Amino acid sequence: MLNLSKAEEFIKPEANCLASYILEMLTAIHVNDFKQSFAHLPQDPYLEGGYRFRRLSHFKVDGDRLTKLPHRRLFQSREHNPLLGDVVREYAELDDELIQLEDFQRLIWEFFQFCQLCSTSQEIGVHQIRTTASSEKLGNPAPEGIHRDGVDVVGIFSVDRHGIGGGETHLYKTKDTPPAFSKVLNPGEFLVFRDEQYFHYTSPVNATTDEMGTRDVFVLTCPGLFPPDEA
Template sequence: MDGLKFTLGNARNDLFRDSDDWDKFSRFWEDLPLDLYMGDGGTYRHRKHSVISYTVADGAVASVTQDGFLQSKEINRLNGGIVRRFEPIDQALLDTSVFRRMLAHFVARIAEITPDGERVASVRRISIHQHRIVANEKEAGNPTPEGIHRDGVEHIVMMLIARKGVTGGVSTLYDNAESPVLTHTLSDPGDYIFLDDRTGLHSVSPVRVAPATPEGYRDMFFLEFC
């Protein structure tokens, strides 16, 4: 598998043009609880997390029972090695048309780019993360406090839901030798990076509050196809 493999796009333009469903979807980021597991002592990240199974044939979604979220120290140098338990994502979000169309879209894209001869799973296991990174005059927010890393999955969708009153938050993609390949800012709601996690690494620069703004935030949605 040679070279970093990724694409850029905007889900609102691709899937939800002229629809108010996106605004209803984005409201699920307004009540995310504080992440209490930050190894750097930061109080800037709020999140929810769930794991689902997705049946390709009929689009059925089912929650997968789990006992916390665990990453190795090799994957996450800051917060790895411990079981972290987060509040699950609201079922109402999982039932939205935006989420269901998003799932179908990216599962189909993975099937399209899967090399001939490789088995395409009929049931996909997907780890879903909602993040809000907050910045204020006292504290910057760090979207990737673990630094340059991979998530240890197959494919990742990193999608911007909203950003308000912040600067920074610049994404960088690297090849497996940690040489930077792309620097890109997700700036418009729906902007995404679709990345083959096995082919490279990624990081995001800190977000800082914009001038004359008391507090700002950057909301992200992650789909990790395991």
């Protein structure tokens, strides 16, 4: 069990969860402290191409206490994920060293402030994802296309972009209309939105040099996404 760091810089957002998305720069979080943990993520075995790497852990917030929950698998219905829907997926847990970082706990606390506005759940899933690109192959952060996750609240926190172009994040009111939001998320930027209100998508990334390019993000959801027998 961990104590959540309630930094003075983080003020509970006075926002209506029905209003719109929230985009903020979390200057109090030092993204450089996260970078090393992305360097040894396991490859995502459920996607062809070997361009995505991933870990996943689940947490519960109770007052100022953050508890890491026992290992749980990932599941989305085919309605929300036409590519990997109805597939029970197994990912390694986040590294303990990362979880112990004060800035990582601050990120969860910041996200939970929005969750309290829009959800009754105290459970948060944290996906640590690296998408790579080379001169010969694009990386696709959202191979399922424009989609919803099937949760209450989604947060995308950008940690690093190295040697890549593209990777623009879009929010859509409907799949058939132009995006209501379009932006490349730079390191330290945090986009939070209500899943029921917006579809989302991130465009492919391309390498801008002969070396491997990388896009590193945390995707947070409230609640997590569990198989029916684990919900």
